[in-house]
Amino acid sequence: MPSFPKRLRLLSLVAVLLIVGFLTTSIASYLVSRDAVRGGIVGTALPLTGDSIYSEIQKDILRPVFISSQMAHDTFVRDWLLNGEKDPEQLTRYLNEVKTKNGTFTSFLVSEKTRYYYHNSGMLRAIEPNDARDAWYFRVREMNKAFETNVDPDWANRAKVTIFINYQIFDYQNRFIGTTGVGLTLDTMSQLLKTYETRFQRNIYFVNESGQVVLTGNSAQGRNSILLHDGIRDVAAKILNHQSKPTQLSYPLNGQVMQVNSRFIPELGWYLIVEQNETADLRPVQRMFQLNLLISALITLLVLCIAIYSINRNQRRLEALANTDSLTRLLNRQAFEVVLNQKMTELARRPCSLAGILIDIDYFKVINDEFGHLTGDAVLRKVADILRHTVRTGDTLARWGGEEFIILLDDCPRAMALELAEHLRLAVANYDFALPRATSVTMSLGVVELQADETEDEFFQRADYLLYAAKTAGRNCVMADG
């Protein structure tokens, strides 16, 4: 059985192995799950959200492009311009009809000849080359494509930010005669962003080429520029890269990690930014990690408890085996000597009477020789049983060796010890061991009372002497000192 420090070392080793094993598997599975969640956000969730919003936006922009194209090719529009813009009411009705039917925010026409700006609510004013608000017209006039998408404030509608589709109008000889189109309010897109934000729990917003937040659902409200905002400003330069290919970035914010997916939308000249705090998605993984650790700690504790219990139980069993005589199940000589030592120490502190009875089976060799060793063993076992059942509880009975037994009687004066010895002698002598030829088994006994200042050896010597005296006196008798 390992000694206490050895046991402690063994248990520590088991604990360390379990802890290291559990920690390694828990951490490894946490890292794998975390990477899977992160991979899901970065590789799938954010790009998909970006793609969905982008396609929604394209849909929203393509429809007005189609409406504007129809307006630019409408024979009524072209004839009305070519016929000298005679009845502005007629055009206003037309523009109003386009707006109402298609649910656009505004519809307009600018004549190249008169430079008048016609609006669905009537003729607004003449546009001026030097007016910054009208710069768009002179740009459209010169461009080599049929239309452009322009995000500008709508001056006819309290400068509300609007997406305009500016479509060139040509006469039947392909000469430029004006520009027409519709405007869309950004409210629809803002609503779309809000819906996506709520559904996917992500921040979705647009910034222009200089990083200003131009359109948001709810999340980026209050943000002016991504160049100034904590966290994202570290990656702002990488976002504003003019690439329509989606860019995937991440930045730390208040000890958490934000994953960002951004893409340039050429139709708008804006960047669509989809952001997600990965911490929220990682929370279940972290909770699972904590649960794993807790279970690991409990298992480690349980294993240690079982190990301690088994070690102690085995130790007790081994100690019992080491102290017990295997044939008779009585204490052996070593165990008896330990008990005697304890009793003598106690006696020094608290004087009281202590007696001993040394017992030897008479002519045991004859039993062995006549009936065999197995019968001899059986007799020894039976004598031990008789002694065990006859001594008082609290008395210490042991096999002293061979066919000898010893009893230590606590708090027992000589007379009482003598009485017990006689009782034992008779119990064995009268017992039928069922040996052939009705052979009886008898014992000789020596009874001693421990004297003050007597050593253990002296005590045994006297007991031995008295036993010898009983033998020489004819056996099957008890001899006591005094």
Ligand SMILES: Nc1nc2c(ncn2[C@@H]2O[C@H](COP(=O)(O)OP(=O)(O)OP(=O)(O)O)[C@@H](O)[C@H]2O)c(=O)[nH]1
């Ligand atoms: N069967 C058996 N015999 C044992 C055991 N231990 C000792 N013996 C035998 O016990 C016998 C003891 O014999 P002796 O010491 O000569 O004494 P005795 O024959 O009992 O004669 P007295 O003591 O003089 O009455 C020996 O033959 C031992 O071999 C045991 O565990 N089993």
